[in-house]
Amino acid sequence: MLKKLITQVTITAFAVVSVSFLLNDGDLALSDALRDHLFSHKVLVTTVAAQSNKSINKENKTKAENKIELPQDFQYPNGITQASDGTIYVGSIVSGQILQIAPDGTREIFFPGSESVFAATSLRLDEQRGILWGTSPDFLGVTNADGEIVRRPHRVFALDTSTGEVIRSLSMPDNGFGNDIALDSDGGVYVTDSFQPRIHYLAPEANQFETWVEDELFRPESEKIGLAGIARHDNGTTIVGMYSRGDLLKIMPQPEGSQIELISLERPLENPDGMQFAPDGSLLLTEGAMESGDGRLVRIDVLSPGTEPKPIETLASGFDLPVNLTTLGNNVWVTVSRLRHRLLPEQKIEIPDRFFVHHFVL
Structure with missing residues (x-):
């Protein structure tokens, strides 16, 4: 080879x-x-x-500019965000650990997890206010004394970036599943709910969620995952993905309520997950590709009028369940969870020996 x-x-x-x-x-x-x-x-x-080389790399067909190898005891990365100085924060699906990666590559545990923060599947940094927001859904659950899988209440949390202390911890309303987070310039927090057909909003300093948008378009099919990734543009337009169905929806603020429309795409997305807007206004998102195993990083121009259905540009493929991403200028960092084996009974015990964050330059 x-x-x-x-x-x-x-x-x-x-x-x-x-x-x-x-x-x-x-x-x-x-x-x-x-x-x-x-x-x-x-x-x-x-x-x-x-x-x-006789071996075939099955994990990624398009290699990133570089890969950041995570510490050996840090498994299944998901949530990721970055500061303006290039500091990166990475959360784990299976623990509340949050890893901090300095611009010089130094890696250390920023937050070890706690009783109320047992996962970090989405991370978004409010740098102006020194707050790191995250979702902590109990995706895998824990085994009780009777051998049954039980799940703790899904939560949204906030950490003080200067001390690492938990300053907010809120349960999701109506047993919802907080999947992904977007922030606005005022410090407001928007949370997608994978179980309920709604997007929640937490106002600055508030202690209770309110419903920002609720619509039947967000309702998942039985036993399926509904809303997942969310990206909010500076103009207020918000894009969300339906994980199992493969749809993207555009939410446009109106004087009274919001207008929601289905974005016409050239093909259904294969488990759209983490997403962010690029500097040029295009949408970058990960396709988890649970069934095929061919996870991708794609780009879609969702805001420009005209061409429909919208073309989907594949920037990289071959990932093992990519889940989230963050951007800084033209730099993109993608977390590849490598969790797919835990959802396939015949591969459940085959834990990967290494995990990475992949870095691209647009």
Whole structure:
């Protein structure tokens, strides 16, 4: 198997960017969409090394510029956010641990977890107010003395970024499942509910959720997961994804209430999950791809009028259940949970030995 290391990609149209990709001959190393995007901007690709390798990397067909390896005892990453100085926070699905990665690469546990924070499946940083918000749903549950799986009340929490102390911990209304979080400039918190057909809102300093939007379009099918990822644009437009159904919906604030519309896509998304707006206004999101196992990072222009159905540009694929992402300028960090095996009975005990955050430059 021929493995090629591409160490320089120079974009001459508007900017100069240097990135690295590790390519496997036989894999779809660069997606057609990403390859077309690069070469349409007069990209010069220089291959500086080649070596034989008989193994096929099945985890990721498009290698990120770099991968951040997480500590050995930190498993199943999910929630991720970053500060303006490049500090990254990563949460775990199976514990309340939150890892802090400094710009120089130093890694340390920022928060060890607590009785009320037993998972960190979404993280969003309100840097102005020094608050790290997160969701803590008991996704896997715990085994009681009788051998039964029980689940603790799903929660939303807030940490003081200067001390790491828990300053807020609220149960989800009506036994809801808080999946993902978006923040507004006033410090308001928007939380998607995977069990109830609604998006919750927590006003600054409030101690109780209110319903921001509730609609039958958000209702999941029986035994399915409903609302998951959420991204809020500066103009107030909010995009949410229906995880099991593969839909994207646009919520536009109106003088009275909100207008909700289904976004027409060229294909159903395969478990849309974490999402954020890129600097150019396009939507970046992860496709978990629970059934196929071919998780992806994709880009969709959801705001511009015109073309319908909206094309879906695949930037990277081959991930094992990507779940969330964060952006800073043109940098994108993606958490790949590698949790899929725990949902497949025949692979349940095969715990991966390493976990990563993948870094891309748009």
